[in-house]
Amino acid sequence: MTGELIIQQLLNALSLGVMYSLMAVGFTLFFGVIEVINFAHGEVFMLGAFGALAASGILISAGLPLGSIGLFIVVLLSVMIIGGLIGAIMERTIIKPMRSSPEIMTLLITLGASIVMREAVMLFFPNGRNPQPFPQIIVMKSFFIGGVLIKPDIVLTVVLAALLITGLYVLIQKTAFGRYIRATAQDREAAKMMGIRVDRIFLITFILGSALGAVAGLMNGMSYGIVKFTMGFIVGIKGFAAAVVGGLGNVYGAVAGGLLLGFLETMAVVFIPDGSRFQESISFIIVILFLVFRPGGIFGERTYEKV
């Protein structure tokens, strides 16, 4: 294989990886701060993609030129708002009321919500039953670096994800609000005794994680040019897998876990003959290996580190 191909595959791996990372961050935030596992998170990803589709349709008919940077930015903001709204609604309607119930109830109810969201898109989105072409929201020129053709969409995806993850890092580590999130994750009752509005922290955590998941959906639409109502399920499980690999509750582990899964999946396709057949199972093999040999995740803390 030529060096050029390797670089291209690495870029592919990176763009797939950051998408998983964004998903995994949501899972790990929900678990670390609120102690819930949200099985509907994959559908937030799917709704992010469909939200982008709808938003771009509306914006284009409102006169924004297709392929412009302006359109991209407005669609991105809309997707984050849509994701955040869905997150807020979920937290208030199914997560908060279940807070004092056994964990298994939350599992069940989020699973139920995921089915409702999937079916709703299938039934009520125009032509939702069929795969939908995703418009090319932004058009940029391909360019060469050292003789290697670089697809700009991939670069955009990676840069955007890097910005979002850096933003999240700054928020959690450097701001007062981030301290409240960490305090709540480390000792919920003590946080309350200090006067932190824990209820509000839960809500905002859910909004944050869901907005990031929705952006991952937008990225998926942009990279593959097609969206389908079933797309959330497998990515949801992979995002969860990445979060487990990173050590559930550890935000930076989730990022690393997502990158690792993206990388291994891409390499499997490239190096194993007929490897694309295994692409979907790779993640789960990795998870099983981690659970057996390194249950604390990549950074290997015995107990679940929380945020």
Added chain:
Amino acid sequence: MLKINTVSTAYGSIPVLKDVSIHVPRGSITCLLGSNGAGKTTMIKTILGLVPALTGEIIFNGKKINGLSTEDIVKSGIAVVPEGRRVFPKMTVWENLQIGACNIKDKGKIQNSLDKVFTLFPRLGERRSQNAGTMSGGEQQMLAMGRALMSQPQIMLMDEPSLGLAPLMVNEIFRTIDEISKEGTTVLLIEQNGFKAIQMSHYAYLLQKGRIILESTDSDPASKEKIKEVYLKHGTGGNSSEPNE
């Protein structure tokens, strides 16, 4: 300042506090003594609204606070040094102290409190970037007290601040409580082995199996002595038979 009137609580169907009345006058150090499982921590949680009061009421500065959310109760000027310190282990000393000031918006005010806390506990200033979880028990106790002070409370509830500390450190903690009180903060001090606590307090209550069995009164200065006696006689004032009154 803080009045607890015939408050009862239960965990599920198991009653814990039974018609407890305590009065903490402004500027005082009032101590609440009792043995393991008497209900002292439950009393604190009830004041903070973490455990609901089933009967009676809790009045702070003339306003009824039972029924309010914990956040609002804390915001009204009550700070707590929880049992077992409960500092946030993976946050630095500085970050822990900032959490204590979460209800204060004014940056200058926060800086003032921070300076005060570092004057009171120079050790915390030296270790401001250390993770709280890696500090010694005594240092964590100082941090828990400093964190409570950061909210500039009118009253501080302290749940067994001397628990598990070496005698020297215990002296240090009690000396600081005295200092905090002299600077105008009212203190409700909870202790189990409370000989020292009685000595430094203005008022004392003895809690046994969820009931106040003895309290000192203004009109009878000897009553504090009596609690001390009962306390000494019965060791930790615990599950022994109730004293004749």
